[in-house]
Amino acid sequence: GAGVSQSPRYKVAKRGQDVALRCDPISGHVSLFWYQQALGQGPEFLTYFQNEAQLDKSGLPSDRFFAERPEGSVSTLKIQRTQQEDSAVYLCASSNGWGYTFGSGTRLTVV
Amino acid sequence: AQTVTQSQPEMSVQEAETVTLSCTYDTSESNYYLFWYKQPPSRQMILVIRQEAYKQQNATENRFSVNFQKAAKSFSLKISDSQLGDTAMYFCAFGAGSYQLTFGKGTKLSVIP
Numbered sequence: 436g437a438g439v440s441q442s443p444r445y446k447v448a449k450r451g452q453d454v455a456l457r458c459d460p461i462s463g464h465v466s467l468f469w470y471q472q473a474l475g476q477g478p479e480f481l482t483y484f485q486n487e488a489q490l491d492k493s494g495l496p497s498d499r500f501f502a503e504r505p506e507g508s509v510s511t512l513k514i515q516r517t518q519q520e521d522s523a524v525y526l527c528a529s530s531n532g533w534g535y536t537f538g539s540g541t542r543l544t545v546v
Numbered sequence: 547a548q549t550v551t552q553s554q555p556e557m558s559v560q561e562a563e564t565v566t567l568s569c570t571y572d573t574s575e576s577n578y579y580l581f582w583y584k585q586p587p588s589r590q591m592i593l594v595i596r597q598e599a600y601k602q603q604n605a606t607e608n609r610f611s612v613n614f615q616k617a618a619k620s621f622s623l624k625i626s627d628s629q630l631g632d633t634a635m636y637f638c639a640f641g642a643g644s645y646q647l648t649f650g651k652g653t654k655l656s657v658i659p
Contacts, residue, residue: 466645477550477637477649478591491646524589533579533641537591 437461439538441527447544448517456512456541460529464536467510469502472524472540481525484510517545548573548640552650559628560658566613567623567653569638578642580614580621585635585652594636597621625655633657 440459448454460467466485470478471494480494486507495502499518504510514521524540549572559565571580582594597605597614604612609629613622625632638650 468646470647475651477639477651478647479649480646483646494646526589526591528591530645533596533645535591535593535647537583539588539590542589 439527439529439536441525441538441541443541444539445542445544447546450518450545451516452545453513453515454517454543456514456525456527456543458510458512458527458529458538460508460510460527461536462508464529464531465507466530467504468528468530468535469510469512470526470528471496472526474523478526481512514543517543519545521545548575548642548648550638550640550648550650552638552653554653555651556654556656558656558658559625561628561630563628564624564626565628565655567625567636567638567655569621569623569650571619571621571638571640573619573640573642575642578640580612581639581641581647582610582612582621582623583637583639583649584632585637586633591637595623628657630657630659 442457469481472478482502483491484504499515501513522545526540528535528537578599580597583591595607609626635652637652639647641647
């Protein structure tokens with residue numbers, strides 16, 4: 436597609452619920468990134484894929500967070516047993532080299 | 547590890563005036579990129595301007611220009627002829643190596659009619 440598409444745009448989850456956030460990158464972009472943006476803060480790196488390989492997951496805050504990109508295209512960020520501190524905007528970006536394109540993010544609110 | 551500092555949480559500017567947003571960074575890398583991103587309420591991060599560290603010439607994109615001082619590790623953004631549509635959060639970001647970006651905490655810019 437023309438841009439990076441993320442869904443859902445908003446998600447409200449009850450504490451303890453599992454959620455799955457989807458990212459559809461620009462066709463042909465090799466690299467895909469997930470960032471977490473807390474309210475009033477800059478985005479913070481979560482994880483990085485090159486095609487289907489997850490090359491860096493050092494930013495994932497706990498083992499409740501899991502990301503996959505099985506066919507090197509669409510990616511899913513899964514959060515198990517959500518906690519209030521997981522409330523944030525989750526941004527996805529795809530790139531070839533340093534030409535990043537971001538999606539509009541998913542705002543997750545855990546209640 | 548890299549750090550990016552934006553010391554101005556909020557700024558305002560009159561329409562048609564010029565404003566400068568500050569950014570400093572810390573790194574031991576010799577090859578890197580610096581970016582300014584704009585984030586309007588729609589939440590999408592939009593690239594404003596990019597600077598390669600090995601280039602001495604400051605990058606310019608229409609009304610947007612940077613003052614890149616490598617020795618001082620400073621990377622400020624100047625917006626000329628400010629427009630109402632420039633109202634947004636502005637983030638300075640650093641990138642090197644594996645392509646992940648390190649962002650500052652942002653500056654909220656308001657353009658006043």
